[in-house]
Every structure is written in C-alpha cells, then in structure tokens.
Amino acid sequence: MEGSSNLVRILSAIAAILIGSGGVIGIFYGLNLLAERLPRRVRTQILPWIYVGPALLLLLVYLILPTLRTLYISFFGRRSDEFVGLKNYIFAFTDSDMLIVFRNNLLWLVLVTGFSVGLGLIIAVLVDRVRYEPVAKSLIFLPMAISFVGASVIWRFMYAFQPAGQEQIGLLNAIWVSLGNEPVGWLINRAINNFALIAIMIWLYTGFCMVLLSSAVKGISKDVIEAARMDGANEFQIFWRVTIPMIRSTILVVSTTIVVLVLKVFDIVFVMTGGNLDTDVIASRMIKEMFNYGNYGRGSAIAVILLLAVIPVMVVNIRRFREQEQSR
Amino acid sequence: MARVVFEQVTKQYDNGYVAVKDLNLDIGDQEFVVLVGPSGCGKTTSLRMLAGLEEITSGNLYIGDRQVNQAPAKDRDIAMVFQSYALYPHMSVFENMAFSLELQGVPKAEMRDRVQSAAKQLGIEPLLDRKPKQLSGGQRQRVAVGRAIVRNPAVFLMDEPLSNLDAKLRVQARAELSRLHQKLGTTFIYVTHDQAEAMTMGSRIAVMNQGILQQVDTPQNVYEHPNNVFVAGFLGSPSMNFFDATLQAEDGELKVQAGSLTLPVPEEMRSRYQEYVNRPLILGIRPEGIYTSTYAPSGIQPFPIRAKLSVVELMGHEAIVYCTLPDDTEFIARLDPRAKLTAGDTLDLQLDTSRFHLFDKESEQAI
Amino acid sequence: MTLADNRRQAKNSSAIEQFLAKTPVHIAVVAIAVIWTVPTFGLLISSLRDQEALLQSGWWTIFWQPGRIAEFDLENYITVLTSQGMGQAFLNSLVISIPATVIPIAIATFAAYALAWMEFPGRQWLFVTVVGLLVVPLQMTLIPILRAYTQLNLSGTFLAVWLAHAAYGLPLGIYLLRNYIGALPRDLIEAAEVDGASHLKIFTRLIVPLSMPAIASFAVFQFLWVWNDLLVALVYLGGNQNVAPVTLVLRNLVGDRGQDWHLLTAGAFVSMIVPLLVFFGLQRYFVRGLLAGSVKG
Known part of the structure; x- marks a missing residue:
C-alpha cells in the first residue's frame, strides 16, 4: 500500500509539472492562432502585444501594483483601517x-x-x-x-x-x-x-x-x-x-x-x-x-x-x- | 513578367533623414541592373524597400504588374542574398536552402529535388550536410546564392554579396554570378559600392549619390558619357582628373583654357559648346587619355604638355603616375610602363583632346 | 653531456623556478579554495555519522582514526526521507521549481523577442521599466499579494507560488534575453522574413534555437533561485505541509529540533543535491549567461 501511495504522489507531481509548464506554452500558441485569423493590418498591430502581454500582466499584477499598494498601506495602522500618516515611518526611524x-x-x-x-x-x-x-x-x-x-x-x-x-x-x-x-x-x-x-x-x-x-x-x-x-x-x-x-x-x-x-x-x-x-x-x-x-x-x-x-x-x-x- | 518599377519612391526616416529621394527606375524583365554608389548613397535602402524590409515613405513600387508598396516580404516573389550571407547558423546547408520551401509547404520529395539541383548548379552538393560554421567564405557565399535559387523567384536581390570575399575569389565569383544570370534568365538587382563589379556585371548600371539617382545606362555609356562630375569621378580607377577651366573663342576657333593648358576643341564639338564661352567650367581628363610620346597610339588627337613626375607606381601591366604641371596643377596619368619613368624627371606627354569632358562648374552637369 | 640534454635541464630548472616564483600565488589559491570547501565537506562527513558520534566529537576526528570510516552509514538520510516528510518535500520542490522555471522562460523569451525585434509604441519605455524592476525588493509585494491570495483562496496552492516566482524572475529573464536576442544579427531575421517566415516561425525556428545559451543560463538561475527560496514559500504556502518544499521543511528542522543535528545534516544535503547537480551540469551556461547579461559593454 505504501508503495502505491508513493506512486500516486509521484504521478500527481508529474501531472502538476506538466500542467504548469505546458499551460503557459499552450496559452501562447492559442493566442497566436487567434491572431493569425485577424486581418493583416490589425494583426501586425496586435501581435507585439500578444508577445509582451503576459509579461506585462505578471509584472503589473505581481510587482508594480503591489509596490504601490504597499506604499499606500504604509500610511495606515496595523490593520490598515485607520490613517496614521507618517507614524509608521517615525517608528521605523526612532x-x-x-x-x-x-x-x-x-x-x-x-x-x-x-x-x-x-x-x-x-x-x-x-x-x-x-x-x-x-x-x-x-x-x-x-x-x-x-x-x-x-x-x-x-x-x-x-x-x-x-x-x-x-x-x-x-x-x-x-x-x-x-x-x-x-x-x-x-x-x-x-x-x-x-x-x-x-x-x-x-x-x-x-x-x-x-x-x-x-x-x-x-x-x-x-x-x-x-x-x-x-x-x-x-x-x-x-x-x-x-x-x-x-x-x-x-x-x-x-x-x-x-x-x-x-x-x-x-x-x-x-x-x-x-x-x-x-x-x-x-x-x-x-x-x-x-x-x-x-x-x-x-x-x-x-x-x-x-x-x-x-x-x-x-x-x-x-x-x-x-x-x-x-x-x- | 518580372519587370521592376520604382516610381517617385522616397524614403524618409523618422529622424527626418532622407535616404532616397524621388527614385524613378524601370528595370526590364531579365535585366541585370547594378545599383552603385558610395556608402550612404541610398542604394541599399532602395534594395531593402524593394525586398519589403523597409517601408516606403511615398511613391509606388511595382514587381511585375503588381503594386507592392504594402506587401510583406514573403509575398513579393523575391529572393535576397545578404552581404553577411545571413545563413542560419544552427541549420545545415540543406536546411538553410530548404527553409523557404518548407515554409511554403512544398512536399518533401520536391523540396529535396529542388535543393539538390540548385546545389548541383553551384557545385556545393558535397556540403549539404555541413553547418555554415564549417564552410569557407566562398562556400558560404554559394550557399547564400543557392538559398535564393531554390525559391525560383521572379527577382533576385543581392546586397554586396561579394564584399566579404578576398580579391581573387571575388573576380571568380563575379564571373559565376554573370553566368548564373544568363542561365536563369531572371531579373537581377545587385547593389555594390565597387565600381569594378558594377562595370563588369551589369547590363545596366544605376549610379546613386546622396539618395538621388544620377545616371542609368549601360556601363560603357555611363563611363564614356557621364552625366555629371560625380558620375565621372566615381567610375574609373584612378579617377578622372578635374581642372578649373574656361572656353575661349579665338579667330573662330574654340579653346579650353585651364591654367597653363590650352586645348583646342575638336571641330564637331564647337557648336555644342558655343554658348558656354567665358563661363566657369570643369575640364575632365581620364588618366588613360594621357600618353608618353613614345607609346602614344595612332588615332588620337595629341596635344603636347610637359610635366614633372612626382610619384611613379609601376603595376607591371601599367604605370600610375602622379604628375605636376609647371603651374603646380597635379594630375594622374596611366602610362605604358615600358617608357622609362622615374620620379623627379620631367617628361613630354600627349593629351588626347578627342576624349575630354566638360562640365558646368555651377551645376556640375556635363555640357 | 649533449646539447639537447643541456637544453632539457635548463628547461626543467626554469619550470621549477617558475613554480617556485609562483609559490605565494599557489599557497593563496589553494588556501582559499580549501577554506571555501571545508564547511560543505564537513557537513557531508557529518551527515554520514550517527547521532552520538556527531555530538561527541568533531567530524574531522575521523581523519585521526581512519578505522571509524567504517561507521559511516546512510541511516540519517533514510530517517529524514521517510519520517520527516523530506521525501514529499523533495517532490514538492520539483513540482514548484520546474513550472516556476518554465513559465517565466516562455513568457520572458516571447517578451524579449518583441522588445528586441518588433515595432510597437512604448517599447523603449517598457524595457526601461523592466530594468528598473530588476532591483525592486520582492518584500515590497508580499502583503498585498498575500491578501489577494487569501481572498481568492489561492494561498497554499502550487499555482500561487508558480505565478509569484515567475513574476519575480521575469525582470532578470527579460533583461538577459532581450540583450542576447537583440544582439543577434539583423540580417538573419530579415533573411527569414524574406524566406516567408511569420513572427511565430521566426521565433520558434530561429530565435529559440539561437538563444539557447541565454535561455539555459536564465533557466539555471531561475531554477536555483526557486529551489533555494524560503521567503516566497514561507509567505504564500503558509503552514500547508502538504505543499511545503525542502527549504521550508529544513528550516522547520532547524527551528523545532535544535538537538536533532544528525537529521539536519542529511536534510541539508538532500536539499542541496539537486542544485549541485544542476550547477555542475550546467555551470558553463550559467557563467556564460551571467556574462552576456550583466557585464555587457
């Protein structure tokens, strides 16, 4: 039984790896197929954004927006519900x-x-x-x-x-x-x-x-x-x-x-x-x-x-x- | 068929620089036209516009009867040989040549036949399995040509394809390309800065300078009747000698006066030059229009001058001699090396007055 | 003595002289190399010794008593892999690291190609942003993302760490790959264009094969970074032991059982084995990519 549950674990690990890695490549191919159907004029306009789009999205969602959000939160209290101005910074420096x-x-x-x-x-x-x-x-x-x-x-x-x-x-x-x-x-x-x-x-x-x-x-x-x-x-x-x-x-x-x-x-x-x-x-x-x-x-x-x-x-x-x- | 027409084509870059201005050029089917000029003259830009690698700012481009202003490169039925050859380094010679056919969806068997026959034509069959890195410069150049041939395009474009070869190979490859053109019977458009390539290969040559087309004609015509000072100076090596000059009328005769030189104008030219009397002109004499007295051929209209030889370059079959006239004007002559030529000597030379050129000084146009 | 002998001797003595002249250099290099290796080596020896021996004598003492090498066994490894959840953690690390390497490679390569060779408005500006993001500390992003993950119920899932790692690796990936892809000869891309290749064909048939060195180096970088990461796993996976990677389990070993040193040694080695293999296998690419990216110009 021990052996078979290990096997299940390994198989599900492999499945997870394939889904995660294959997914992203699938997305690009899908988007490209869609773009190929568009008229040429529109396509040359849109194609670059298909290529940089996912990168842009991730950078925006995971780096740029959170950074701004953190900046905002830093002016609020411990639960982020009351504005405290520079209090957190004063604490940090004193x-x-x-x-x-x-x-x-x-x-x-x-x-x-x-x-x-x-x-x-x-x-x-x-x-x-x-x-x-x-x-x-x-x-x-x-x-x-x-x-x-x-x-x-x-x-x-x-x-x-x-x-x-x-x-x-x-x-x-x-x-x-x-x-x-x-x-x-x-x-x-x-x-x-x-x-x-x-x-x-x-x-x-x-x-x-x-x-x-x-x-x-x-x-x-x-x-x-x-x-x-x-x-x-x-x-x-x-x-x-x-x-x-x-x-x-x-x-x-x-x-x-x-x-x-x-x-x-x-x-x-x-x-x-x-x-x-x-x-x-x-x-x-x-x-x-x-x-x-x-x-x-x-x-x-x-x-x-x-x-x-x-x-x-x-x-x-x-x-x-x-x-x-x-x-x- | 594959006629190529540039109609008022202009290329202006975003920074305002005009690379090509109002280019009009009509290239007939099966012609071998060479675009020639110094670097930055717009010849490569013109070729790249034709290839679809550069957008045209205004004007019209036709390949065959089709207007191709907006058509992407792959739809223009052209093939191009790049200066760097641009062989795909990770593909074998075969794959390099087959790439475009593969993209067109040509069946495997046909693809193999076409690559094989092109390789055979160029003598690169034994190299098909090699990678570009394993080839010599000459072999790479052939593969680049081969890659263009397999597509069987309506127009061949070549951008300085020989400039990366050493001098000896270049002469050989020149002849091969001319032969290839005869065999294929396709339109060739060839860009080079080397006037020797232009003269030897083109059925017509188009001389460009600063984005403007200067003259289009057969090589011999352009050489003998250059339109302007630029064309006259660009073709021929060493270049044509230029002197400031004026035309003077004396006793019903016309004379060109340039410094201490006074050359008689041959009778048949007089009526043509009449209106330029007393206007500032430029006199052009090619180095090969000057002879030593001993080795002057018959049939020239000699005019004697005396000049001091300052530098003598003996090339074996000819001698390039830098001469100075008594009034310190300098010029270059291509002389027979059998004459005893020694730097420092003063020598009697003959100018062939039937072969000089006159240009208006202001417009630099031939008169 | 013949002339040849003389010459040979002269050569020999000059070789010795040369060696002697360099003695300080040799001593310095060897000493530094040894100092840099000893800590890891000590851990390797320790991991093969049993619990008691470990706590009673220093690992180096076995060199005074070579007989004790016979006491080496894999007991610690077996314990750590079976009873301490290290086996599952090892699998989890693979499940986290491989997609978290593949995803940013794919996204960064496409983006790098577009940034290098496609015309579209704002592309310079976009790349400057990427260069700026290279140094943004990921700590800046932890709180907002964690909150979003909690709301979306993503906290403690593989998808959460895949995407986070992919995003954190992207600036470096785009930067390295754009520099590399942008340095490919323009002629090649134009030749393919004339040959009739679409952007996707140019990308798959030309850019990807030619950029392999840079891709490989970014892959090694990203893989090592993800595999060795503790912070992202700690924050986004929370206390979910089912998905915890080896670094997290190892850290818990350090924290909870300061006394179980024998398990710690083996655990540390289990966590190091994959990065070391990757590192030695692909060291060449790793170095080359670093150079292509960071020291260009």
Missing part, C-alpha cells in the same frame, strides 16, 4: 530596535560588498596564473548553488559551541580552543554574532564576484599588460594602475548586484538566529512585523524604506542601460 536593524544592515552592506567584491577580485587575478584554475574556481563558486537555508545549516556546524572543558564539535571553536583560548559563542555573543552571519554571505557570494571579475580580467588584452611591463610597471602597479581601471565598469555592475542582494537578505538571519540577540536586518524585521506582530502598517513602511534604499541603484542601472543603448 525605535531603538529599529536603529539596531539599520546599523546591522549598514554593516552587512559595507562588509559583504567590500569583502566579496575585493576578495573576488584578488582571487580572479591570482587564479588566472595557475593551471588548476577551473577546479579552484568551481570550488569557490560552488556555494552559489547552495540555498541560504542549506548554508545556514552548514555554518551552524562551523559555529557550534560547547562550554569550556567539553569537546568542541564546531571546527572554529576546536581550532580556537586548541590555540589555548576559551571557546566562543559565535552566534550568541552580541559583539560578534553579526559578523558571524555576515561571513556566511561573503562565503556564498565571493565566488559569484570572482567569476564575473575573472572574465573581465581575462578580457584585458595581453598587449596592454605587456606594454605596461615594458614601461617598467611591477605586478602590483599593473594591478592598481591597469587592471582595476580597465575593469571598472564590471566592478560597478558586480557591486551593485551585491548591494541589492544584501539589502534583501533575509533567510540567513531568519534561520540562524531568528533575528534575536540584536541580529535583525530590515527584511527579517519586516517579516516579523507582518507575521509575528501582525502589524501590516509597520511591515509596509519597512518595505518602503528598503525600496528607497535601492532607488539609487535603480537610477544607476537605468542610466547605464540608456548609455549602452546609445552606443549600440
């Missing part, structure tokens, strides 16, 4: 817990972006000179495939803490204790727990930065490097004066990508510490306001603050895109 949240996010932003981009760049330059480059790159890039939840489990083991005197089963404490120190509660100690969480994200995204930067480094023509060498530059001078300026635009792209990812970070904090012990960040705090405290007004206000934080990135993105289009 509450002492919220100030810690902002401090934490700033830490995340600076440290994750700085370390993952900086380390990624150094590794990209170094790895270019060894023959086992593909293997080394794959290993460093690998965490990219691991979920935040999975990574959290992995690092729970790294950070495991036993009271002094007992055998340490976490690698970090084992090394620390063997050097003659007292064991450290990496996730409990308020002075370092934020850094412990930040390290996880650096571990996850350094590989991503490295891959992008590495291809930019490889894109620099050998002639330029050789010319610099003949001009008498040493390797460090080449790195600072030739390599970095030449891949500046890639560094910018990678950095902005990381900034956006960091601003949205939620899972690591949520799984590792639940935001306790002063480790909350904007996104995790927002979920807390929504689901634990049931305060939709405050949750929305925090989300809006998140949006405001990414607007500069958005502007940079759009401006860069416009420039690209012009040079096309």
Whole structure:
C-alpha cells in the first residue's frame, strides 16, 4: 500500500509539472492562432502585444501594483483601517530596535560588498596564473548553488559551541580552543554574532564576484599588460594602475548586484538566529512585523524604506542601460 | 513578367533623414541592373524597400504588374542574398536552402529535388550536410546564392554579396554570378559600392549619390558619357582628373583654357559648346587619355604638355603616375610602363583632346 | 653531456623556478579554495555519522582514526526521507521549481523577442521599466499579494507560488534575453522574413534555437533561485505541509529540533543535491549567461 501511495504522489507531481509548464506554452500558441485569423493590418498591430502581454500582466499584477499598494498601506495602522500618516515611518526611524536593524544592515552592506567584491577580485587575478584554475574556481563558486537555508545549516556546524572543558564539535571553536583560548559563542555573543552571519554571505557570494571579475580580467588584452611591463610597471602597479581601471565598469555592475542582494537578505538571519540577540536586518524585521506582530502598517513602511534604499541603484542601472543603448 | 518599377519612391526616416529621394527606375524583365554608389548613397535602402524590409515613405513600387508598396516580404516573389550571407547558423546547408520551401509547404520529395539541383548548379552538393560554421567564405557565399535559387523567384536581390570575399575569389565569383544570370534568365538587382563589379556585371548600371539617382545606362555609356562630375569621378580607377577651366573663342576657333593648358576643341564639338564661352567650367581628363610620346597610339588627337613626375607606381601591366604641371596643377596619368619613368624627371606627354569632358562648374552637369 | 640534454635541464630548472616564483600565488589559491570547501565537506562527513558520534566529537576526528570510516552509514538520510516528510518535500520542490522555471522562460523569451525585434509604441519605455524592476525588493509585494491570495483562496496552492516566482524572475529573464536576442544579427531575421517566415516561425525556428545559451543560463538561475527560496514559500504556502518544499521543511528542522543535528545534516544535503547537480551540469551556461547579461559593454 505504501508503495502505491508513493506512486500516486509521484504521478500527481508529474501531472502538476506538466500542467504548469505546458499551460503557459499552450496559452501562447492559442493566442497566436487567434491572431493569425485577424486581418493583416490589425494583426501586425496586435501581435507585439500578444508577445509582451503576459509579461506585462505578471509584472503589473505581481510587482508594480503591489509596490504601490504597499506604499499606500504604509500610511495606515496595523490593520490598515485607520490613517496614521507618517507614524509608521517615525517608528521605523526612532525605535531603538529599529536603529539596531539599520546599523546591522549598514554593516552587512559595507562588509559583504567590500569583502566579496575585493576578495573576488584578488582571487580572479591570482587564479588566472595557475593551471588548476577551473577546479579552484568551481570550488569557490560552488556555494552559489547552495540555498541560504542549506548554508545556514552548514555554518551552524562551523559555529557550534560547547562550554569550556567539553569537546568542541564546531571546527572554529576546536581550532580556537586548541590555540589555548576559551571557546566562543559565535552566534550568541552580541559583539560578534553579526559578523558571524555576515561571513556566511561573503562565503556564498565571493565566488559569484570572482567569476564575473575573472572574465573581465581575462578580457584585458595581453598587449596592454605587456606594454605596461615594458614601461617598467611591477605586478602590483599593473594591478592598481591597469587592471582595476580597465575593469571598472564590471566592478560597478558586480557591486551593485551585491548591494541589492544584501539589502534583501533575509533567510540567513531568519534561520540562524531568528533575528534575536540584536541580529535583525530590515527584511527579517519586516517579516516579523507582518507575521509575528501582525502589524501590516509597520511591515509596509519597512518595505518602503528598503525600496528607497535601492532607488539609487535603480537610477544607476537605468542610466547605464540608456548609455549602452546609445552606443549600440 | 518580372519587370521592376520604382516610381517617385522616397524614403524618409523618422529622424527626418532622407535616404532616397524621388527614385524613378524601370528595370526590364531579365535585366541585370547594378545599383552603385558610395556608402550612404541610398542604394541599399532602395534594395531593402524593394525586398519589403523597409517601408516606403511615398511613391509606388511595382514587381511585375503588381503594386507592392504594402506587401510583406514573403509575398513579393523575391529572393535576397545578404552581404553577411545571413545563413542560419544552427541549420545545415540543406536546411538553410530548404527553409523557404518548407515554409511554403512544398512536399518533401520536391523540396529535396529542388535543393539538390540548385546545389548541383553551384557545385556545393558535397556540403549539404555541413553547418555554415564549417564552410569557407566562398562556400558560404554559394550557399547564400543557392538559398535564393531554390525559391525560383521572379527577382533576385543581392546586397554586396561579394564584399566579404578576398580579391581573387571575388573576380571568380563575379564571373559565376554573370553566368548564373544568363542561365536563369531572371531579373537581377545587385547593389555594390565597387565600381569594378558594377562595370563588369551589369547590363545596366544605376549610379546613386546622396539618395538621388544620377545616371542609368549601360556601363560603357555611363563611363564614356557621364552625366555629371560625380558620375565621372566615381567610375574609373584612378579617377578622372578635374581642372578649373574656361572656353575661349579665338579667330573662330574654340579653346579650353585651364591654367597653363590650352586645348583646342575638336571641330564637331564647337557648336555644342558655343554658348558656354567665358563661363566657369570643369575640364575632365581620364588618366588613360594621357600618353608618353613614345607609346602614344595612332588615332588620337595629341596635344603636347610637359610635366614633372612626382610619384611613379609601376603595376607591371601599367604605370600610375602622379604628375605636376609647371603651374603646380597635379594630375594622374596611366602610362605604358615600358617608357622609362622615374620620379623627379620631367617628361613630354600627349593629351588626347578627342576624349575630354566638360562640365558646368555651377551645376556640375556635363555640357 | 649533449646539447639537447643541456637544453632539457635548463628547461626543467626554469619550470621549477617558475613554480617556485609562483609559490605565494599557489599557497593563496589553494588556501582559499580549501577554506571555501571545508564547511560543505564537513557537513557531508557529518551527515554520514550517527547521532552520538556527531555530538561527541568533531567530524574531522575521523581523519585521526581512519578505522571509524567504517561507521559511516546512510541511516540519517533514510530517517529524514521517510519520517520527516523530506521525501514529499523533495517532490514538492520539483513540482514548484520546474513550472516556476518554465513559465517565466516562455513568457520572458516571447517578451524579449518583441522588445528586441518588433515595432510597437512604448517599447523603449517598457524595457526601461523592466530594468528598473530588476532591483525592486520582492518584500515590497508580499502583503498585498498575500491578501489577494487569501481572498481568492489561492494561498497554499502550487499555482500561487508558480505565478509569484515567475513574476519575480521575469525582470532578470527579460533583461538577459532581450540583450542576447537583440544582439543577434539583423540580417538573419530579415533573411527569414524574406524566406516567408511569420513572427511565430521566426521565433520558434530561429530565435529559440539561437538563444539557447541565454535561455539555459536564465533557466539555471531561475531554477536555483526557486529551489533555494524560503521567503516566497514561507509567505504564500503558509503552514500547508502538504505543499511545503525542502527549504521550508529544513528550516522547520532547524527551528523545532535544535538537538536533532544528525537529521539536519542529511536534510541539508538532500536539499542541496539537486542544485549541485544542476550547477555542475550546467555551470558553463550559467557563467556564460551571467556574462552576456550583466557585464555587457
């Protein structure tokens, strides 16, 4: 019986996959068939909208309208029934817990972006000179495939803490204790727990930065490097004066990508510490306001603050895109 | 049949730029017409309008007896060979050639026959299973032509199909395309910026500049009787030498005065030139209308000049010589390399006064 | 000694010299690679050890006592898959991830083609909007959509997460694919037009096969993102355990049973196995697509 119910489960899973995937393709074919029946003049007018229509609809329903709605809700109370003006925002910027949240996010932003981009760049330059480059790159890039939840489990083991005197089963404490120190509660100690969480994200995204930067480094023509060498530059001078300026635009792209990812970070904090012990960040705090405290007004206000934080990135993105289009 | 007519066709882009202005061109069935001109002259735009890839702003376009102003590309019964060949990189040569037939719903067996026979004509049968990436430039060009042939279209359009080939292959492919035109007996419209291609291939050539059609005629006529300064300068390599000149009447004779040059006008031309006396003109002399005294052929009407040779380019079968007249006017001559030509020397040359051209300076039109 | 010998020796010694000159580089690269791998490797070893061993000694101790490798077994995996709902969760993850990858691919590819090659009013403006939406935090949308889902009774259904994931993935998909498709040679599309192909034929016979690298890379991206997602599943699936994906179940394991570490290790590996396979299988495309999209120009 056990076997047959498993079979049913697997079959229904396959059915669900086929319906979900086939449905969307069916819709496009159906719409196209309809369009083909229209007179040619009308068809050329309508066809583009059939192609972009579904995308437009989804973006509108799932991103644009909800964003506006959230903006609206953020001016209302916890149940969205009374207008409270800027009260939620005043709370967000004055509450002492919220100030810690902002401090934490700033830490995340600076440290994750700085370390993952900086380390990624150094590794990209170094790895270019060894023959086992593909293997080394794959290993460093690998965490990219691991979920935040999975990574959290992995690092729970790294950070495991036993009271002094007992055998340490976490690698970090084992090394620390063997050097003659007292064991450290990496996730409990308020002075370092934020850094412990930040390290996880650096571990996850350094590989991503490295891959992008590495291809930019490889894109620099050998002639330029050789010319610099003949001009008498040493390797460090080449790195600072030739390599970095030449891949500046890639560094910018990678950095902005990381900034956006960091601003949205939620899972690591949520799984590792639940935001306790002063480790909350904007996104995790927002979920807390929504689901634990049931305060939709405050949750929305925090989300809006998140949006405001990414607007500069958005502007940079759009401006860069416009420039690209012009040079096309 | 597949006559092609441009009637007052104009193309103006959204940004206001006029690419083609009031084009009138009547191309007869089975003709091989070459549109030629410098880049940006509107020749490719004209071709693309005919292909249906570009909308026309005003005027009328006819293929056969049908007005095709609005017809989509696929309904115009045309085939086009692109400059880049535009072979579908993910399809084999066979699939590339069969694609249009497949879209028309031609039965499989017929499709195979047509592709096979086209491939045979072009000598690309052994390549049918290959992907475009595995072909040489010359082979790709043939496949592109083959893709056009299988459709058996009323009109062939070719947009600089040879410009990606090296010089030697280009000469060979030129002859092949001419032969293909004779065999197929279809209307060919061919765009190029290369005047050698235009001269050798076209049954007529249409010279364009800045969106305006300058002259349409057989290659020889256009070469010998250019309508204006642009056409005269564009065809021929090295180009025609131009000098500022005036016509002067003396003792009932007409003379062209250009700097220190004074050329007599042959008798038969006098009546035609009479009204231009004392007006600013441009004198044009082709480099091959100049000879060294030793190797001047008979039958010319020689006029002696002395010039200093500043640069001599010996090409084997000819010598291109940059000369300077005593008044520092410069010109180019194509001379017989057997004459002892040394840069720096001063030499006696002969101008053939029966082959010069005169243009009105203001309108730049031939007179 | 012959000349050839001499030369060979010179070559050898210079190879050694070269290697030595690069020693700091080698040390740095190897060290970083090891540091980056050790955490995952530790978890893999741990997941094969039983509950007691796990809590008594660090995973690295087995290297001091190689005999204990014999103690490795798959007990933890079996427990997690059968009794902890991980098996069902694994299926759920597949049911969520595959359509949530296929749907945005189809929608984004059509839209990208239209944005790149079809003439219609407002298309520039539309694409600029997409570029802007790339960075909008999805947190902005959670509350209104959740409310709508609750009203429509969609909360806790696969359809709810499929559509949400599809929409959240669309800006990146459209952006990547538009850049790629827009860079295809114009001649090819015009040749197909002259050959008599309709837009749909150009799309299916030309655009899709030629854009495979970009499509594959977006597919990998979107699949990893959906499979690894916790937030969307948490919010829109609510507490419905029948449809919960592995990330949600794993997170519950972390939360509820801080002591069952042996199950956590195996659970984490179960959740990682599919993304790792996808990642290694399609790494090439993944990287290429990233490059095509983000570092262009």
